[in-house]
Amino acid sequence: xxxxxxxxxxxxxxLFGAITMVWARNPVYSAMGLMMxxxxxxxxxxxxxxxxxxVVQVIVYxxxxxxxxxxxxxxxxxxxxxxxxxxxxxxxxxxxxxxxSFGAAVVVAGRLAWTTGIRNPLDPxxxxxxxxxxxxxxxxxxxxxxxxxxxxxxxxxxxxxAFFKDDDDAEVDPxx
Numbered sequence: 001x002x003x004x005x006x007x008x009x010x011x012x013x014x015l016f017g018a019i020t021m022v023w024a025r026n027p028v029y030s031a032m033g034l035m036m037x038x039x040x041x042x043x044x045x046x047x048x049x050x051x052x053x054x055v056v057q058v059i060v061y062x063x064x065x066x067x068x069x070x071x072x073x074x075x076x077x078x079x080x081x082x083x084x085x086x087x088x089x090x091x092x093x094x095x096x097x098x099x100x101s102f103g104a105a106v107v108v109a110g111r112l113a114w115t116t117g118i119r120n121p122l123d124p125x126x127x128x129x130x131x132x133x134x135x136x137x138x139x140x141x142x143x144x145x146x147x148x149x150x151x152x153x154x155x156x157x158x159x160x161x162a163f164f165k166d167d168d169d170a171e172v173d174p175x176x
Contacts, residue, residue: 002112003047009105014040027073031066038062052129 013036020033038061045054136144 002109005105006043006047006109009102009109010040010043013037013102014044028070031069031073034069035062035066038066052132 017033017036017038017040021030021037022033024030024033038057042054042057042062045051045057
């Protein structure tokens with residue numbers, strides 16, 4: 001029951017963030033909608049016992065990628081003047097009530113479902129760093145190493161293309 005409530009709450013949050021991302025006229029609001037969707041996806045990972053993937057989702061996507069998006073948005077310039085008159089005077093108090101009720105629902109659902117303490121060693125370990133490391137370095141070690149090699153070759157190629165450019169030509173032909 002609690003998992004269903006958490007799923008519905010964060011599913012609606014993910015949908016609202018996705019719709020905001022697509023329909024927002026301001027690119028900053030669009031990026032914030034994408035961030036809301038990414039946080040909701042992280043909660044879905046936690047509810048499926050994939051805690052490591054949830055942390056990576058928050059750190060890499062909601063943190064680093066969204067910071068990059070916001071820097072790019074600010075660099076391209078969205079410096080248009082906005083109308084700051086309050087069209088919906090009830091909107092801010094209603095948003096505050098909704099945020100507080102959402103937080104209370106999450107806390108109540110969390111108290112009913114989540115337990116802390118010592119884990120039974122016989123329980124299967126899913127989604128932890130230990131389980132991912134075991135799979136990555138036992139079963140998937142060859143594809144992992146090949147991917148690393150390809151990334152190194154790509155980085156070396158990009159550096160070589162950037163380093164060996166002709167100073168005589170205004171434009172550089174990379175296929176020469």
